[in-house]
Amino acid sequence: MPTITLQSQTLDYRRLHAATPRAGAPTLVFLHEGLGSISLWRDFPQRLTDAVGGDAVVYSRAGYGHSSPARLPRPVDYMHTEGLAVLPALLEALAIERPVLFGHSDGGSIALICAGGTSVPLSGSVVLAPHVMVEPITLAGIREARVRYDSTPMRERLGRHHDDPDAVFRGWNDVWLDPAFRDWNIEHFLPGIDCPVLAIQGEDDEYATLAQIDRIASGAPDVHRLALPDCRHSPQFDQPAAVIAATVAFIDGLGSPG
DSSP states (O other): OOOEEEEEEEEEEEEEEEOOOTTOOOEEEOOOOTTTTTTTTTHHHHHHHHHHHHEEEEEEOTTTTTTTOOOOOOOOOOOIIIIIIHHHHHHHHTTSOOOOEEEHHEEEEEEEEHHSOOOOOOOOEESSSSSSSSSSHHHHHHHHHHHHHHHHHHHHHHHHTTTOOOHHHHHHHHTTSSSGGGGGGGGGGGGOOOSSSEEEEETTOOOOOEEEHHHHHHHSSSEEEEEEOOOOHHHHHSHHHHHHHHHHHHHHHHTSSS
C-alpha cells in the first residue's frame, strides 16, 4: 500500500479506479469515522467509485490503520486540525483537484470543516452521520462503547485493522468524554461552505439525532438532506444501495441550475 508523509506523519492511502470510467466524473476522497481505517470501509469505496465512474482516494488518518501513530492525548480540536491542515495538504500532495469529499461520522465533520474553513476548491461534500455539535445521545453511546470495548471482543476486532487498537479507541473515546469537549461545535463553519452538500443520516442513529443534519441544512447555503429509515450510525452498511443511489444523483446534479 502506498504511503505519503505530511507534517512528519506517514499516512497509508489507496487509489481506486472505476471499472467503467465516465468522462468528467469527480474524484472521491473518503474520510473515515472515529474508529475507522481504509480496511474498515470494506468494499464500499470501490462500489461507490464504480457507480460514480471516476477515481477515488481512501486513506487512514494518523493513529489509524497502519499510518503513523497519533499524538495522544488528542486535543479537543483534533478534527479542526484534520480539516484545516492535514486534508488540504493531502489533496495538494496527491494533486487532487475539485474532489467530492465523502465523510462518515468524524470524517463527515472533518469534511464540513474543510469545506467551510478553507479555500480548497471542492465539487461537493457527502457527509454520513456527521456531528456539528455534541448531544446527550452521543455521549451516552460513547460511554456504552467503552463498556463494550472492555467487555467484548471489540478490541480484537479493531486489532485486525489497526496497528494499535488501544490507542485508536482511547484516542477517540477519551476526547469525546472529556468535559472540555461538551462545548465542541462546528456550526460556525457552515455558512462558509461554497459547494453543495449531501447530508445523510439514519433515523435510528445510536450516536445522534436528526438535529445534526437539520442544523447543517439550516446553516449551509446548499444542502440536500436525506434521512434513511431502518438505518443506524453507518448508512453505508445499513442502507448501501440508498446511499449509492443518492450520492450518484447528487454528483450527477452538481453544476446543474437549481
